[in-house]
Amino acid sequence: MFNFLNEIKENLKNPKGFELGNFNIINISGYLLYVEGHLGLVTLSKELISFKVKKAVVVVEGKDMILSELSDNTIKICGQIKKVEQI
């Protein structure tokens, strides 16, 4: 099956050989954040949403945020997204 993100990964150069198969995050216009490959929700509030990914935690800061979708593998965050940080 055609996967848009896999196509991008194949076409991008990865000279240092980083591992690219852990998770994907797409920020659409700062209002919709699509996450693939999360490992569980850590924090949920209107200003801060954080979730675990492989070997890290991703923190999303923003305003009036809601989880418009939460499944076993994906997250969709809707709201005004100010910062996405991996720690």
Add this chain to the structure above:
Amino acid sequence: MKWKNETKFHITGLNQEKLLNELSKKVDLSEIERNAKNDTTFKCSYFEHKKVLKVLKNKNVNLKAVEHEGVAFRVKQLLSCYGLIAAVVVISVLYFLQSGFVLQYEVSGVDRLSAEEIVAFVKTENPSMRTIIDTETVESSLMSEFDGISFVSCIVKGQTLVINIKEKLMPDEMYGEFKPIAAKKDAKITEINLISGTLNVKVGDVVQAGDELVSPYMIDTSGNLKKVEAKAEIKAEVYNEGSVDHYETFIEVNRTGRTAVLSEITLFGLEIYNFKEEFDFKMYDVEFEETSLVKNLFLPFKMKKTVVYELAENVVESKFDEVKEEYIEKARKKALENCENCDTIKDEFYTLRHLAGVTIVNYCIVTEEVISV
């Protein structure tokens, strides 16, 4: 009404992120919103809400509300309305039961026979169950009950029993209402033209208004009486009379010309002004007249005018010979008023009767008319 089948949960409690992670492994969640620190709402598919409830049951959370929406939920809600279902079932059963009965009767082709009588007979003699009713039995029972039926066919169409009847053809004289012919005036019969029925009079008979001229039956050669329509044209001499009395002396009352006027103005029926002329008439005649003084209805001033006319008695003497022709003409006019639809005036004459001070003029016009009605 929303069409999407969803269930909204409202939960309170600690460590909700862990709970949401556990739920998301079994069910896809949407619109997860943290309203307060320990207060969250989320949605899932209506078809998976039982899985969510099962998980929440074993967790230390307080389920504050569960709201369902969507077509599937509404359908299920309707199906769980037992009263409504019972009503539908009862109505269906009643409809099924009544559909087994004949509820309407349609009779066609009857002219002389009464459709009501036929329907009443069919109702009493046959069952009304559609499945039991035998159209052949209905046909044969109708044929045996009603003599006037030549052919009958019945079919059950829906809940209607259609009865198609062809009546027996009878001679023309046997149609009709079988009423006797009566004389409409006092007369002397001059001509009879009998078409059907039995004649009760002959030429030269003098009959009175209302007398039965022709009876609505015939007696055949076997002596049996048969009903027929009475038909005949009977002509007769009719004596139309008009009478006028002449008095040799009589009192005539006339107005002398003297009058007196009484006026009064009223408002809402109350008299507010009046004017009366005094009079000393021994005999008088009175005329009233009421007129509105203004056109608008806000102040309905009205004037009532009473005019009193003085009367005087005069003794008039008249000799009959001087006014004879005038009185004869008056009597003739009166006699002519009685000659309605007269065909022919055969003769006319007058008689005079002299009594004490009175002469009675009697005018008679003899006409030939058809008196059979």
